[in-house]
Amino acid sequence: MKFLISILLLATISFANEMLAPKDYPTGEVGKLVKLGEDIVNNTDTHPLTKDFVGNKLQCKSCHLKGPDGKVGTGKGISSWVGTAAQFPAWSKREKTVQSLQDRSNNCFMRSMNGKRLIVDSKASMAIAAYITWLSEGTPIKMNEKGPWSTHNTKLYPKGVKHFKAIQKKATHENYLAGKDVYAKKCASCHGQNGEGIAVFPPLWGKDANGNWLSYNTGAGMSKLDKAASWVRSNMPLGQGGSLSDQEVADVVLFMNAQERAPFDLQKALLPKEEMGYYNSAVLEEKHTVESNFKSLGLDLQQIKTGK
Numbered sequence: 381m382k383f384l385i386s387i388l389l390l391a392t393i394s395f396a397n398e399m400l401a402p403k404d405y406p407t408g409e410v411g412k413l414v415k416l417g418e419d420i421v422n423n424t425d426t427h428p429l430t431k432d433f434v435g436n437k438l439q440c441k442s443c444h445l446k447g448p449d450g451k452v453g454t455g456k457g458i459s460s461w462v463g464t465a466a467q468f469p470a471w472s473k474r475e476k477t478v479q480s481l482q483d484r485s486n487n488c489f490m491r492s493m494n495g496k497r498l499i500v501d502s503k504a505s506m507a508i509a510a511y512i513t514w515l516s517e518g519t520p521i522k523m524n525e526k527g528p529w530s531t532h533n534t535k536l537y538p539k540g541v542k543h544f545k546a547i548q549k550k551a552t553h554e555n556y557l558a559g560k561d562v563y564a565k566k567c568a569s570c571h572g573q574n575g576e577g578i579a580v581f582p583p584l585w586g587k588d589a590n591g592n593w594l595s596y597n598t599g600a601g602m603s604k605l606d607k608a609a610s611w612v613r614s615n616m617p618l619g620q621g622g623s624l625s626d627q628e629v630a631d632v633v634l635f636m637n638a639q640e641r642a643p644f645d646l647q648k649a650l651l652p653k654e655e656m657g658y659y660n661s662a663v664l665e666e667k668h669t670v671e672s673n674f675k676s677l678g679l680d681l682q683q684i685k686t687g688k
């Protein structure tokens with residue numbers, strides 16, 4: 381297993397130099413759209429074109445991190461957008477259909493942003509696709525039968541997810557306590573004692589004083605223990621991705637994803653059919669809770685949290 385992790389690490393490091401946005405924006409209307417897309421992915425929860433489609437206090441940049449050029453999605457870890465547009469259309473196991481880049485982004489609205497899918501081909505949806513496509517300029521197009529992830533992520537993400545699943549299936553109450561400790565030492569200074577977020581540091585779970593959900597819901601990739609671990613290992617603590625051991629990552633994610641977050645019910649998350657038009661998915665019923673996400677790895681949430 382150590383061998384596999386060294387390969388993952390090496391692969392991450394060797395991508396480091398490639399991860400930059402192109403130097404110049406396109407000209408004309410396309411250039412305007414790319415800039416609009418960039419504004420939206422930076423300010424998703426407050427931007428006039430998207431705020432009504434967001435149900436938490438996150439932005440796309442909260443998970444699709446900035447790289448050294450300051451552009452959202454050029455961070456070298458898992459969830460980079462460099463090359464992503466060249467991977468679509470791509471098969472999605474979750475929706476059991478071949479998805480477009482716009483479909484994929486809209487699903488992050490409904491899950492990671494705890495909101496609603498944008499109308500495909502609305503200005504905001506098109507602008508986000510234009511921005512991500514700009515970041516992918518120069519990447520050769522490759523048909524993608526396996527998963528809707530970027531060129532870089534298809535190499536790293538599924539392996540990391542599998543690796544963490546094996547570790548997390550064995551989790552006990554002791555791991556929860558160890559995770560709580562890692563959280564207090566390595567995460568709370570930015571994300572808050574209760575996951576509520578501090579200033580520019582985004583919230584990880586829970587509600588605000590008015591009862592509004594703060595972070596991703598239980599249908600998001602990040603709410604799945606193994607997926608979140610793969611992401612956290614690569615990206616957190618901010619600027620020090622890869623510094624925690626696999627066990628520390630597994631434990632801190634066990635703690636983080638055991639806390640309260642919005643339940644996901646696909647039918648409630650979709651806009652009314654007249655408004656939304658066609659929804660490109662063969663899966664039309666899907667529900668998740670914190671408990672069910674734990675159960676999917678054979679874990680009992682109550683037992684993990686209380687030891688009883």
Ligand code: HEC
Pocket residue numbers: 421424438439440441442443444459460461464481484485486488489492493508512528529530533596600601602607611
């Ligand atoms: C809470 C974290 C989170 C937020 C916020 C988020 N995403 Fe994602 N996104 C992910 C994760 C994790 C994946 C990959 C794993 C998966 O499919 O479960 C992903 C995958 C994607 C992909 C597929 C390509 C890739 O990089 O793997 C696109 C496109 C995307 N997101 C767009 C968006 C857009 C647009 C927004 C803002 C509206 C957004 N995301 C907000 C976590 C997030």
Ligand code: HEC
Pocket residue numbers: 438441442443445446562563566567568569570571580581582583584595596602612616617618632633636
């Ligand atoms: C130095 C500050 C800092 C530390 C320490 C830190 N983070 Fe983050 N984290 C951030 C920032 C900033 C973002 C969002 C990136 C952005 O907005 O540019 C983020 C994003 C996230 C996200 C996705 C967005 C969300 O709010 O759900 C998760 C999950 C996360 N961090 C988990 C962790 C965990 C777990 C630890 C501890 C192991 C940790 N972070 C430590 C600053 C930090």
